[in-house]
Amino acid sequence: MSRHAPLLWTFVVTSLAAFMVSLDNLVVSTALPSIRADLGAGLEGLEWTVNAYTLTFGVLLLTGAALGERYGRRRTLVAGLALFTVSSALAALAPGIGALVAARAAQGVGAALVMPLTLTILSAAVPPQRRGAALGVWGAVTGIAIAVGPLVGGAVVEGWAWQWIFWLNVPIGLVLVPVALLRLPEQRTSGRRALDLPGLALATLGLVGLVLGLVRGNGHGWTSAGVLGSLAAGALLLLAFVAWEARTAEPMVPLGMFRSRGYTAANVLSLLFSFGVFGSIFLLAQFLQTVQGSSPFEAGLKTLPWTAMPLLVAPVAGPLSDRVGGRPLLLVGLVLQAAGLGWFAATLSTSVSYAAQVPAFVLAGIGMGLVFVPLASVVLGAADPAYAGVASGTNTTFREIGGVFGVAVLGTVFSSTGGYGSPQAFVDGIVPALWVGVAVVLAAAACAVLLPGRRATAVVPVGEPVLAA
Known part of the structure; x- marks a missing residue:
């Protein structure tokens, strides 16, 4: 067998696994109208079909990485793949929206075990002089999936x-x-990080409480005991999470990292960016089918100027970021993203043509590419190198949670001003929701102003693992 065979197998397995779990972030977006018709789901059910996956995925990412260090990366990756596969079958067999949401939540747990370990396994297997190229291809694969x-x-x-x-x-x-x-060697690091189970429970329950209150607000009444109780419980649990993380010896999220203004601003930026973008995609993908009568495939094809544009922008944005720093690119990208959403909000109607929407898709896509590329470098450059892995995982968590809140809040705005009753009702709902998305993305642009200017950043070495049979 060639000496390159183990590395080839590692690259194939980690890339395909990352592709599969990344694809499920948005693959369901164009299926929402069909799911609504087939299962008789309302807006709340559709929101949870999306959010159940991103919520468990985002909250458990750091735990997935810690489990890999404690029990072995290959073993944990395989467990995540098995859970993701079984829960995918359960989602396909779901007889109702409740079963589908439960299966999507289980998918998110599996994805949280898989995603961080694909990166660490590949990083550890590749020689340092080839690591940048390998991780670049890995990033391109996940970008293509999205x-x-x-x-x-x-x-x-x-x-x-x-x-x-x-x-x-x-x-x-x-x-x-x-x-x-059969093909991946087991990897363990010399030090095993303890699991912060109380922190995990507090963060998960707090976020679920807030999202549950936001999703049910319009349908059950914002002053109802159930909604107010859910929102209050979620907020209190998240405050308890912060208090616990400040005092525990092995925190899931070391709060000391947030003493850095740049790191804090970058994470808030990630949350607000995903809030505006993924909340808008949730509604726009349905607009193309519900109002304009596009087939599911046509709707997916029509969104490509937005979702695929980062693949064209990345080769230019990467070198440019090295030259001018991440802050200018992030600022321009967020302004373009807001401009694209604003274009949609100002022009959408029951009779608007697709040609009139293309500039908005392109603007939003270029903006997305200018944000995705430099953000990771900005996050790592603003964090202590000793916490590089935790810093990156925390930022990914902020990004995923931002998408959860975006779907919940923009869905709430949509249902309070419109609905699915007619094409005009859908337009009446989506337009104000998109303006909220514009405001949130502009708030993210304000965070970009707070980022530190260009400075030299050193490549953070990835620790070599101890191989086990």
């Missing part, structure tokens, strides 16, 4: 049925699990 998610979802729904967006994961998982067991 870009083609709506297109793949639309094609599958139109060609077969919405259940097949989940069935497609099953054969991939059934192949990856034995290949990972």
Whole structure:
């Protein structure tokens, strides 16, 4: 066997695993109208179909990484792949919206075990002089998955049925699990990080409480005991989480990192950016089908100028970021993103043509590319190198949670001013929701102003693991 074979297998397994879990972030977006019709789901059910995945994924990312260090990276990756595969099958077999939401939550748990370990396993397996190129390809693979998610979802729904967006994961998982067991060496680091189970429980329950209150507010009344109780409980649990993290010896999120103005601003920026973007995509993907009569595949194809644009921008934005620093690119990218959403909000109607929407898609796509590329460097440059892994994972968590709140809040604005009753009702709901998205993205741009200016950043070395049979 070639001496390069183990590295090749590592690259194939980690890249395919990352592609699969990244695809499920947006693959469901163009299937939402079909799920609504087939399962009789309302807006709340559709919101949880999206949020159940991103919420568990975002909250458990750091725990997934810690489990890999404690029990072995390969073992934890395989467990995550198995859970993701089984829960994908359960999602495809779901008889109602409740079962689908539960399966999506289990998918998110599996994804949280898989995603961070694909990066650490690949980083540790690649020689330092080739690590940058390997991680660049890994990043491109995950970027492609996000870009083609709506297109793949639309094609599958139109060609077969919405259940097949989940069935497609099953054969991939059934192949990856034995290949990972047979071809990947086990990796353990010399020091094993303790699990912060109280912190995990407080953060998870607090976020679920807030999202539950936001999602149910319009339907049950904002002053109802259930909604107010959920919001209050969520807020109190998150305050308890902060208090616990400040005093525990092994925190899930070391709060000392937030003493850095740049690190704090970058994380708030990530949350607000995802809030505006993913909340808007949730509604715009449905607008193309519900109001304009596009098929699921056509809707996915029409969103490509937005979702695929980062792939064209990245090769330019990367070198430019090294020259001028991340702050200018982030500021310009967020302003362009807000301009794109504002274009939609100002022009959407029951009769608007797709050609009139293309400039908005392109502006938003260029803006997204200018944010995605420099953000990781800005986060790592503002954090203590000793906490590079935790800093990156925390930022990813902020980004995922931002998407959860974006879907919940923009969905709430949509349902309070419009609905699914008619094309005009949908337009009446989506327009004010998009203006909220514009305001949130502009707030993210204000955070970009607070970032430190250009400075030299050193590459943070990845510790070599101890290999185990």
